[in-house]
Amino acid sequence: MRIGAIGALAASILLGLRLSAAGADERVTIAGNHPLDAETLTSTGNADAAQTLAMEVRFAVRNPAALDRFMAEQQDPESPNYRRWLKTGEFGRRFGPSPTQIRAVVEWLVGEGFTVSSISPDRIEFAGKVAQAEYAFSVRIARFGGAGLYANTSDPSIPARFAGVIGSVMGLDNMTYQVPATRQPSPRAIAFASAVAAHQAHLEHGRSSGSAGSVAGQRPSFAGGPGIGDHFAPIDVQTFYNEIPLLGMHDGSGQCIAIVGLSDYPDAALSLFQSTFGGPAFNVTRRVIGVNPGLKEDGLEGEALLDIEYSHATAPGASTLFYLASSDLTNAITKAVQDNLCGAVSISFEFCSTSKAYFTSTLDTQFRQAAAQGQAVFISSGDNGAKGGCGLPGQNVNEASADPNVTSVGGTEFTPVYVNHDDYGFVPESAWNDYPGGVTGGGASKIFSKPAYQMASTPADGRRDVPDVAMEASPRNPGVFVVNDDGNGGAVVQCCYGGTSLSAPLWAGFSQVMAQTAGARLGNINSRLYTVATAANNGIRDVTSGNNDVGGLKGFTAGPGYDQVSGWGTVDMDAFATAFGEPPPPAAGPLTTNPRNPMPLRFLSRKAGTSSRTKLVTLINPKSNRTTAIVDGVTLQSGAEFAIDPAATTCVHGLALTAGKTCKIGVRFSPVGIGTRPPDAVIISDNAQNSPQTVALTGAGR
Numbered sequence: 192m193r194i195g196a197i198g199a200l201a202a203s204i205l206l207g208l209r210l211s212a213a214g215a216d217e218r219v220t221i222a223g224n225h226p227l228d229a230e231t232l233t234s235t236g237n238a239d240a241a242q243t244l245a246m247e248v249r250f251a252v253r254n255p256a257a258l259d260r261f262m263a264e265q266q267d268p269e270s271p272n273y274r275r276w277l278k279t280g281e282f283g284r285r286f287g288p289s290p291t292q293i294r295a296v297v298e299w300l301v302g303e304g305f306t307v308s309s310i311s312p313d314r315i316e317f318a319g320k321v322a323q324a325e326y327a328f329s330v331r332i333a334r335f336g337g338a339g340l341y342a343n344t345s346d347p348s349i350p351a352r353f354a355g356v357i358g359s360v361m362g363l364d365n366m367t368y369q370v371p372a373t374r375q376p377s378p379r380a381i382a383f384a385s386a387v388a389a390h391q392a393h394l395e396h397g398r399s400s401g402s403a404g405s406v407a408g409q410r411p412s413f414a415g416g417p418g419i420g421d422h423f424a425p426i427d428v429q430t431f432y433n434e435i436p437l438l439g440m441h442d443g444s445g446q447c448i449a450i451v452g453l454s455d456y457p458d459a460a461l462s463l464f465q466s467t468f469g470g471p472a473f474n475v476t477r478r479v480i481g482v483n484p485g486l487k488e489d490g491l492e493g494e495a496l497l498d499i500e501y502s503h504a505t506a507p508g509a510s511t512l513f514y515l516a517s518s519d520l521t522n523a524i525t526k527a528v529q530d531n532l533c534g535a536v537s538i539s540f541e542f543c544s545t546s547k548a549y550f551t552s553t554l555d556t557q558f559r560q561a562a563a564q565g566q567a568v569f570i571s572s573g574d575n576g577a578k579g580g581c582g583l584p585g586q587n588v589n590e591a592s593a594d595p596n597v598t599s600v601g602g603t604e605f606t607p608v609y610v611n612h613d614d615y616g617f618v619p620e621s622a623w624n625d626y627p628g629g630v631t632g633g634g635a636s637k638i639f640s641k642p643a644y645q646m647a648s649t650p651a652d653g654r655r656d657v658p659d660v661a662m663e664a665s666p667r668n669p670g671v672f673v674v675n676d677d678g679n680g681g682a683v684v685q686c687c688y689g690g691t692s693l694s695a696p697l698w699a700g701f702s703q704v705m706a707q708t709a710g711a712r713l714g715n716i717n718s719r720l721y722t723v724a725t726a727a728n729n730g731i732r733d734v735t736s737g738n739n740d741v742g743g744l745k746g747f748t749a750g751p752g753y754d755q756v757s758g759w760g761t762v763d764m765d766a767f768a769t770a771f772g773e774p775p776p777p778a779a780g781p782l783t784t785n786p787r788n789p790m791p792l793r794f795l796s797r798k799a800g801t802s803s804r805t806k807l808v809t810l811i812n813p814k815s816n817r818t819t820a821i822v823d824g825v826t827l828q829s830g831a832e833f834a835i836d837p838a839a840t841t842c843v844h845g846l847a848l849t850a851g852k853t854c855k856i857g858v859r860f861s862p863v864g865i866g867t868r869p870p871d872a873v874i875i876s877d878n879a880q881n882s883p884q885t886v887a888l889t890g891a892g893r
Contacts, residue, residue, distance in 0.1 A: 217351040218329065223547030224359055225330075226366045227583075229342040234333040238341040240322040246305075246362030248296060248315045249553045250288045251355055258286050262563055262596075263643075266718040274711050276565030279531040283312030286563075292356050299350060303327040313525065313556065324363060332363060342366050346548075358552030361521075367545040369453065369520045370580050371494035372571035372589070373692040374629040374666040422670045422687045423607070423663070424468050425504035427614035428697065431607065431663075434505060434764035437704060442471070443506030446703035447533035449566075450498045450696065451514045451523035451540075454491035455483055460682040464500050464674040467684060473503060474510040480526050481517040486676060497673055497688050498539050498696040505700030505764075508707075521553060528557045531564050534712040537699035538570045538597075539692030541589045541632075543581035550590045550638050558596040565712030568597040569699045571691035572658040573632025576624070576739040577746030586634050586744065588657050593636035596715050599657035600694040601757050602631035602664020603734055614669075617763075622737025622749045622756040623664040623689075630741045631691060633658050633755040644721040648753045659717055661734060661757040662694035705768050716771075723770050724759045730767030734760040792873075794860040794890035803860040805836045808873060808886050810856065812848040822846040823876040825856055833871045833888050834859050842875065862892025 252258055264272035277285070288296075296315060297307055304323050309316035321332050321341075328347035335342060342364030349357050429435050461473045477483075486492050499511055512533055516523035520540055527536050542549070561568050570592035573580050579587030592599035602623035608615045623631040639655035649656045663669065670687025677683040706713050713719075723729045734757035739746035747755040794803050812820045824844050827833055839857025846854055856875070862868055868890050876883040 218348040219351045219354045220346045220348045221357065221359060221548055222346055223551065224346045224363075225344065225546050226342045226364050226544050227546070228366055228544045229333070229335070229344045229364070232335045234335060234344070235337075236334050238321045238332040238334050240320065240325075242321045242341075243318055244321060244324055244362050245316070245318050246324065246360065248300070248317070248357050249359045249361060249556065250293075250313055251358030251552060252556055252559060253286050253288060253355075255286075258559060258563070262559070262715075265563065265565075265714060274565065274714070276712055276714065277560075277563045279529075279564075280312075282560045282563055286560075287312040288356055292353075296353060296357065299353070300327075311529075313529065313560075328360060328363065330363065335366075340364075340366055358556060359546075359548040361549070361553060367519075367549065368543050369540040370543060371490045371690075371692060372539050372541055372574045372580070372632075372695075373490055373494045373497055373688060373690040374574060374625075374664075375490055375493050375688055419686050421607075421609045421612050422672055423614065424672050425470060425501070425507075426468070427607070427669075428501070428504050428663070428671070430614045431617060432505075432762065432764045433617070433766070434701070434704070436765045437708075437768055438507070441508075441704050441707045443509030443700065443703040443707055446506065446509040446535075446707050447512060448502045448506060448509050448696075448699050448703055449512050449514060449527040449530075449533035449536040450495070450502065451516070451520055451527060451536070451538055452491065452495040452498065453484065453516055453518070453520060453523075454487035454495050455485055455515060456492055456495045456499070457486070457676050457680065457682060459680070460496055460674045460676060461499065463682040463684070467674065468672075470503075470507045473499070475499060475513055476511070477513050477515055478526065478530070479515045479517075480522045483515060484517045493673070493675055493688065494539055494692055496675055497671075497690075497693060498537055500673060501671065501693055502535075502537055502696035502700040505697050506703045509700065509703045524554070525557055528561045528564070528566065531566065534566060534706050535699040535702045536561060536566055536568045537696045538568065538591065539690075539695050540571070540591075541573050541575075541580040542591045547638055550594065554591055555594055555596065558594045562596040562715040565714045567699070567702045567706075567713050567716050569600050569695045569702070570594075570597050571632070571695045572599045572601040574602075574629045574664075574690045574692075575632060576626065576630030576741030576744070577632075577634050578741045578744050579632065579634075586746070588634045588636055589632055590636060590638050592632075593639050593655045593657050595639055595642035595655055595717075598659045598698065598716055598720070599758070600691060600698050601633050601658035601661040602689070602691045602694045603661050603757060603761060604663070604665035604668040604737075607669050617732070619736070620661075620663070620732065620734050620757075620761055622661075622734060622739060623691075624737055624739060624741075625665055625667060626741055629664075629666065629690060630739050630746075631658075631661070631664060631756060633739050633747055633757075635755065642717070644718045648721060648725065650755070656753075656755050658755075658758040659720060660698060660759055661761050662697045663689070663761075664691050664694045665689050701762075701764055704764075705771060708768055709772065719771060720759070723767075724753070726770065728766070729770045730763045730765070731759050732761045732763060791887040791889060792858060794888075796891040796893045797860060797862055799862050799864055799892040801861065803890070805839045805857040805859050807839060808856040808858065809853050810842050810848070810875060811853050812850055814851040819850070820848045822848065822854065826874050826876075828872040828874060828885070829869070831871065832860065832862050832868050832890070832892075833873075834861065835873075856886075858888065860888070860890040862890060865892050867891045 264270035305317040305319040330343040514523035573589040603620035604623040605620040635654035666689030673688040749756040836857030842854035871888040872885040
């Protein structure tokens with residue numbers, strides 16, 4: 192018998208022992224924690240029992256119901272938690288596993304023979320052999336194909352005491368991959384790119400007098416040269432979506448955008464982009480997770496540059512943190528969320544051949560944390576229409592973009608009007624469908640249920656529908672100029688790029704201009720977006736034509752209002768920022784008296800004709816209120832035998848009571864006769880929700 196066969200037999204024996212003892216161990220299964228491809232592909236045998244696996248335990252959210260309530264309050268202008276975002280590290284302390292739970296999981300992993308290399312509030316990284324993993328998690332790990340693929344063929348089990356603590360186990364397979372949602376130059380377009388480089392004399396500066404004007408320091412016109420024609424540069428994006436009036440006041444300064452990627456890029460590309468198209472210089476910092484993978488092909492380098500360059504186009508004053516992972520984009524996303532340095536995160540990838548648990552636990556936990564921290568996450572809806580980009584049968588969506596805590600961004604196409612090579616105003620947009628060259632993604636999730644913000648306005652399918660919004664995506668109509676690596680250590684202007692990986696960073700940049708305008712992070716914009724979308728004068732440009740049919744697969748059709756092709760549509764950025772804005776502050780209150788409201792103020796019986804000592808009523812604007820209460824007046828109901836003592840009263844007309852502050856009302860009692868006096872009351876009027884209030888007054892004369 193061959194050694195490999197002996198190892199496989201030993202692994203199967205160990206697996207059988209664990210399975211037979213499962214009841215005694217009181218184990219539970221992590222549902223959906225195996226690649227769906229492992230169910231449809233044909234196994235070519237068992238994985239090498241001695242192969243070393245790098246694995247992770249990802250922790251589930253502790254008390255998810257409480258987190259959901261808190262996140263809803265963060266988006267509710269009437270709540271004291273409105274936009275009270277969690278600080279770095281606070282999510283783990285409040286909603287992550289306890290130190291005792293983390294320690295218990297570590298001890299279990301070590302007891303199973305694994306080597307633990309890293310421990311954090313969101314995960315434990317560990318390593319071990321295939322045979323150890325099969326035994327510890329009661330799974331079979333099989334080989335698939337000849338490319339070294341392997342995967343667990345069923346869901347892993349864990350000790351029952353870790354149910355609700357461990358959310359997912361990663362690393363039992365190597366099938367998961369991410370596809371950039373970008374459409375890059377065809378060979379013909381690359382040849383045109385050489386013409387661009389050879390015809391720098393065709394760069395034209397100066398804008399038509401009929402245009403909307405330009406941003407200071409930005410060169411408004413760029414002609415591509417012979418054979419290329421006119422396409423969009425940053426100034427054209429700003430003009431078409433009417434962002435220029437907004438940029439005159441706010442350009443994203445002081446804000447930050449996190450871009451995630453799987454390839455490095457040459458700094459020369461950003462320098463050439465800025466010198467060609469003008470505007471503020473880039474302020475980009477790399478944050479490498481693991482080992483820098485260098486410059487990578489398969490669209491990964493072009494993806495990184497497209498995202499950085501065009502998030503900068505809509506937020507030219509914002510800084511950028513580029514999170515670069517060596518192989519797994521999950522690590523870059525996790526780091527961007529854990530750092531909590533940027534108010535927006537842009538993700539221009541589709542996620543394929545993974546498990547349901549990856550979306551519902553691994554990614555969703557990160558996206559929940561991002562939302563609770565005030566980070567707005569924008570993810571491309573995909574470039575393969577209603578089919579999705581992972582080769583699955585039937586209608587599919589980019590499930591990462593369908594997470595309820597992120598904004599899914601679809602794509603449009605249009606034929607602009609140019610004057611002197613510059614875009615001249617707005618023309619109606621259609622859903623992007625350049626099939627076979629690319630089609631905007633959209634449809635209904637197979638994993639996530641419909642969130643509350645979609646209940647009233649999306650199809651009654653019970654599912655999370657995507658996208659939420661859209662932006663230009665076609666690489667032809669109009670397509671955007673990108674500066675890319677020239678292959679010789681330098682950079683070159685290329686034409687033309689597109690894809691929903693253009694749409695997402697455009698929205699990410701725009702969100703940071705809005706955040707600067709609001710003076711606060713926005714968090715997940717969807718709740719507010721769906722409210723604004725149904726109001727008048729909302730700045731939304733409804734996309735009502737086109738579809739995302741692809742090949743022979745029927746997709747969805749754009750129409751009035753929300754649709755599963757363009758979401759709510761695109762926006763006039765200036766008008767939308769105003770409509771989105773800061774919701775009107777809630778009315779102050781309710782104000783309360785101390786210690787309870789209403790609080791009768793009782794005076795002991797007094798000799799007629801004499802006056803009591805002054806008694807005080809304390810009025811409080813509770814700390815739970817976020818707004819200031821204004822005291823309009825303090826009066827008596829009748830004023831016959833009770834009187835306000837001016838010397839002891841600080842609750843006077845016009846007094847502003849900020850949250851947690853108090854003022855006092857002094858009252859004296861001067862009976863004129865014998866016996867219980869007719870009841871009276873102090874009437875307090877203010878701008879609170881429960882105004883006016885009364886405090887009952889009682890007393891007796893003798």
